[in-house]
Amino acid sequence: MSHAHPGHLCEVGDLHDIQDEITAIRRHLHQHPELSFEEVDTAALVAQRLEQWGYAVTRHIGGNGLVATLRVGSSARSIGLRADMDALPIQEETGLDWASVKPGAMHACGHDGHTAMLLGAARHLARTRRFDGTLNLIFQPAEEAGFDSGAQKMLADGLFERFPCEAVFGIHNHPGVEAGTFMFRSGPFMAACDTVKIRITGRGSHAARPHLSVDPVVVAASLVMALQTVVSRNIDPMDSAVVTVGSLHAGKASNVIPEFATMELSVRSFKPEVRELLEQRIRALVSTHAQSYGAQAEIDYLRGYPVLVNSDAETDFARSVAEELVGPEKVIAPFGPIAGSEDFAYFLRQRPGCFLRVGNGQGKPMLHNAGYDFNDANIPIGAAYWTRLVERWMPLQGE
Structure with a gap:
């Protein structure tokens, strides 16, 4: 019927x-x-x-x-x-x-x-x-x-x-x-969505001897703030973009400066050229920022959905x-x-x-x-x- x-x-x-x-x-x-x-x-x-x-x-x-x-x-x-x-x-x-x-x-x-x-x-x-x-x-x-x-x-x-x-x-x-x-x-x-995985490697030490360390927690904390400038100072205000630090992990004890810290970012954009610029700036900023503290950064930049x-x-x-x-x-x-x-x-x-x-x-x-x-x-x-x-x-x- x-x-x-x-x-x-x-x-x-x-x-x-x-x-x-x-x-x-x-x-x-x-x-x-x-x-x-x-x-x-x-x-x-x-x-x-x-x-x-x-x-x-x-x-x-x-x-x-x-x-x-x-x-x-x-x-x-x-x-x-x-x-x-x-x-x-x-x-x-x-x-x-x-x-x-x-x-x-x-x-x-x-x-x-x-x-x-x-x-x-x-x-x-x-x-x-x-x-x-x-x-x-x-x-x-x-x-x-x-x-x-x-x-x-x-x-x-x-x-x-x-x-x-x-x-x-x-x-x-x-x-x-x-x-x-x-x-x-x-x-x-x-938006296009990319994920950035970052590993900051420093030098671990006793919390009471920070001068003997390269503290990846300090590097990571500073990097979180520095990343806030990628959109505000690199992307045209008429374009849309988002850089969010969604994950930050380091250490397991209060009296230990750890050897490394890890971060994950979510990066979103609406234009191919903006997407390219975001990757360039994030890679450069992460690498040089870590080096300025005497640390090393490994970056895994994963292209997600367009x-x-x-x-x-x-x-x-x-x-x-x-x-x-x-x-x-x-x-x-x-x-x-x-x-x-x-x-x-x-x-x-x-x-x-x-x-x-x-x-x-x-x-x-x-x-x-x-x-x-x-x-x-x-x-x-x-x-x-x-x-x-x-x-x-x-x-x-x-x-």
């Missing part, structure tokens, strides 16, 4: 009859989180449901990734929709009935909700089939990996060669904005679909840019498309927070959005 009406594009209300079913899946995934590269049970559950609904499912793309394909009609048009599946190494503190049962792991970024929204759309599209073309649903592992991530591994496995997509779209929830509000930005939208760049035409299209669905008053464009990073950027390097945000609710905990939970009110909204996007991208002939 078809749930489509002639000439009817998907509305949020069309998903209400399956909302409880999809919400139950979301909460099951939340309760049983799996970290990057470990999404075995999550992928199995997703694949099983998709096959039940009539999709051709290809497993083990880039590890635990999978693609579900549904062909309707004869059009050569195609589209890719992506959801991420992995969780984070955080101990949950929500106290919810569906809180994580796995110690030290939780869905603190809403990937359980992203998966559920796409599953909701998959369920509805399978029963309505109001499109003409090829639909590829991409369920991606290891977005949180930071390096050699799930997107990179799926692409290395020939994702777009095996599953052609004219364009690709992805969505992420956004705490602090009212649920059901969509946010868009053309061009650079999310800048996420949304293509103009596809972003305009995606925004127009949101305006149709929820009204212009619930669409923010342009929004951002956002200093967070996202490996969907790799997909957008190979295909045009748009990565967008949907509000997770005002006054809600931020992402990567032990008190975070995905807002289930977004499930029918996100699922209806994906469905209408497909219906608009690959319309039935004569519409």
Whole structure:
């Protein structure tokens, strides 16, 4: 039985009859989180449901990734929709009935909700089939990996060669904005993210004989402050950049000056030339700063995700679909840019498309927070959005 009406594009209300079913899946995934590269049970559950609904499912793309394909009609048009599946190494503190049962792991970024929204759309599209073309649903592992991530591994496995997509779209929830509000930005939208690991080697000594040491703690402490000048005194104030010292470790006892100290930085930028300048300045500053104290510095500069760049035409299209669905008053464009990073950027390097945000609710905990939970009110909204996007991208002939 078809749930489509002639000439009817998907509305949020069309998903209400399956909302409880999809919400139950979301909460099951939340309760049983799996970290990057470990999404075995999550992928199995997703694949099983998709096959039940009539999709051709290809497993083990880039590890635990999978693609579900549904062909309707004869059009050569195609589209890719992506959801991420992995969780984070955080101990949950929500106290919810569906809180994580796995110690030290939780869905603190809403990937359980992203998966559920796409599953909701998959369920509805399978029963309505109001499109003409090829639909590829991409369920991606290891977005949180930071390096050699799930997107990179799926692409290395020939994702777009095996599953052609004219364009690709992805969505992420956004705490602090009212649920059901969509946010868009053309061009650079999310930052490139690099990680810098620094080891400062000095000379250890007794705490009572500091003159016999080269104290790496003093070097590291001074370096933390010096690094604050990289952005403020090297980057054009009209450009955005972030240098954060997120980790600093040295010594184990109060009466011992240790031999070495370690630091880790998170470096974010929105332009290739700014990214290059940040690396140059950080390398030079760290090296010469350590030498000025008589210490040595080893620098491991790890390039992470690139800048996420949304293509103009596809972003305009995606925004127009949101305006149709929820009204212009619930669409923010342009929004951002956002200093967070996202490996969907790799997909957008190979295909045009748009990565967008949907509000997770005002006054809600931020992402990567032990008190975070995905807002289930977004499930029918996100699922209806994906469905209408497909219906608009690959319309039935004569519409």
